[in-house]
Amino acid sequence: MWKRKSEERRNERPGAPLPAGMFLAVLGLAMMGFGICRGEMAVVMEKAVNICMECIGIG
Amino acid sequence: MDKKKQNDEWKRHGAQALWAFLTNSYLSGFAQGKIYKGKLKNLCVPGLNCYSCPGALGACPIGALQAVIGSWNFKFAFYAAGFLMFTGALCGRFVCGWLCPFGFVQDLLHKIPFPKKIRVFRGERLLRKLKYVIFAVFVLLLPLFLVDIIGQGQPYFCKLICPAGTLEGGIPLVLLNQSMRSALGWLYAWKMALLAMTVFLSVVIYRPFCKYICPLGAVYSVFNPVSVFRYRVDKTACIGCGICADVCRMQVDPAKNANHPECIRCGACKKACPVGAIR
Numbered sequence: 001m002w003k004r005k006s007e008e009r010r011n012e013r014p015g016a017p018l019p020a021g022m023f024l025a026v027l028g029l030a031m032m033g034f035g036i037c038r039g040e041m042a043v044v045m046e047k048a049v050n051i052c053m054e055c056i057g058i059g
Numbered sequence: 060m061d062k063k064k065q066n067d068e069w070k071r072h073g074a075q076a077l078w079a080f081l082t083n084s085y086l087s088g089f090a091q092g093k094i095y096k097g098k099l100k101n102l103c104v105p106g107l108n109c110y111s112c113p114g115a116l117g118a119c120p121i122g123a124l125q126a127v128i129g130s131w132n133f134k135f136a137f138y139a140a141g142f143l144m145f146t147g148a149l150c151g152r153f154v155c156g157w158l159c160p161f162g163f164v165q166d167l168l169h170k171i172p173f174p175k176k177i178r179v180f181r182g183e184r185l186l187r188k189l190k191y192v193i194f195a196v197f198v199l200l201l202p203l204f205l206v207d208i209i210g211q212g213q214p215y216f217c218k219l220i221c222p223a224g225t226l227e228g229g230i231p232l233v234l235l236n237q238s239m240r241s242a243l244g245w246l247y248a249w250k251m252a253l254l255a256m257t258v259f260l261s262v263v264i265y266r267p268f269c270k271y272i273c274p275l276g277a278v279y280s281v282f283n284p285v286s287v288f289r290y291r292v293d294k295t296a297c298i299g300c301g302i303c304a305d306v307c308r309m310q311v312d313p314a315k316n317a318n319h320p321e322c323i324r325c326g327a328c329k330k331a332c333p334v335g336a337i338r
Contacts, residue, residue: 021287024148031141040127040138041101047126048100048110048118054218055111055122056229057250058242 067330071156075163078106081116083160083227088113092235094228103142106159107275109221111228113235120146121198121275122217129202129212143275147282151289155269155276156323161223162269168261169308177264179310186271187321193220194274216274218246222254265308269323280320290317290324296336303328303337313337 035041053059082104085095094113104117120139127136146154155162169176197220202212217224229250233239260267269276283289290313297314304312306327311319313328317337329337 017287018285018289020285021148021282021289024282024285025145025287028141028143028145028148031137031144033141035127035136035138035141038133038137040133040136043127043130043133044103044118044123044138045098045101047122049094049096051094051232052109052111052122052214052217052224052228054214055109055221055224056232056239057218057225057247058229058233058239058244059218059246 067326071325072163072166074157075160075166078158079108079160079163082106082108083112083114083116085114085116088115089231089235092232094232103139104158105146105154107161107221107223107273108159109217109224109227111224111232113228113231115227119223121221122214125198125202125212125214125216128199129206129214131206131210134203143278144282147279147286149287151283151286151318151324152276152279152320152322153286153288153324154279155273156325159269159275160227161273162266162323164226165257165261165266165268168258169265171262173262175263178308183310189271190273190277190280193272194277198274219249220253220272222250222257222268225250225254266323270309270321276323283320283322284316284318286318290322290329291338292317293336293338296334298334298336300333302331302333306331 088094092113094111095116097116099116100110100118102117103120103123104115105120107121108115108117108119110118110122120143124136124139124143127133127139193216197216201215204212205215206212229247233243233247257268264270292314299314301312301314303314307313307322308325308327309321309323311322311328313319313322314336317328
């Protein structure tokens with residue numbers, strides 16, 4: 001019932017982005033920022049600039 | 060499929076090829092058997108693109124997620140998870156249809172003629188749930204809990220399953236490096252077998268890896284129904300002819316749910332609709 005109503009509402013405003021989508025996108029950006037602040041990017045970088053032996057099937 | 064629809068599909072393949080080239084354009088890596096080590100590797104790319112591909116300029120988000128979860132000092136990957144959430148909430152599985160190099164490879168493989176292409180089979184719907192299990196077990200739980208003495212976990216999905224890593228990184232690097240060739244063992248053989256199976260199945264079934272295995276597709280599929288950019292069906296214009304469901308190779312019925320978790324937004328339904336009800 002609730003799902004059908006929200007689908008109808010979406011069809012009434014076909015061009016409008018969903019608030020949930022916008023909220024999750026902003027939350028994702030905030031999480032990225034938090035992750036960068038606590039130094040996760042360095043871990044990603046270290047893994048990505050060295051050949052990943054597990055990925056290629058050797059290690 | 061008529062000529063116009065084929066041309067439209069090749070336009071999408073052109074976009075996929077361009078994106079795959081842009082994100083894998085470190086060409087000297089292919090010549091020297093080395094990988095790019097510049098600062099762009101800090102950034103994740105949206106598709107499944109192994110960072111050990113000699114041409115790769117960015118980091119694979121699934122690899123990045125496992126790397127951080129499995130590191131001794133972090134137990135959650137806010138950066139990679141935030142990236143997946145942001146990308147998913149923005150465009151959902153549009154990434155699978157347009158921006159994933161391994162999806163592109165499967166698209167091309169499926170064009171190879173085969174006597175009996177399979178659309179659906181018994182248990183197919185259930186098998187689609189497997190990708191969520193793989194994401195939970197191999198991407199999250201094993202790197203988090205199956206750790207060594209200093210608390211470091213391995214990227215188990217990359218190590219035991221990912222055929223994209225074998226294709227994009229394993230084959231070129233092993234071909235170009237004598238030292239790596241001498242280090243090959245059972246793991247490489249296992250991964251090559253998985254890749255061979257994926258290649259064969261991709262000829263017979265449309266995108267089997269995306270449908271049943273890919274953890275990245277699993278994550279993006281969760282965001283498909285709420286993503287900012289998504290399909291809309293004009294119910295007043297829809298005549299219920301079912302053509303959109305017939306042309307969908309991911310077995311979605313857009314008239315019922317245009318933003319189904321399995322929809323990769325390839326646009327086939329949109330182009331096939333005789334009344335332009337899908338926007």
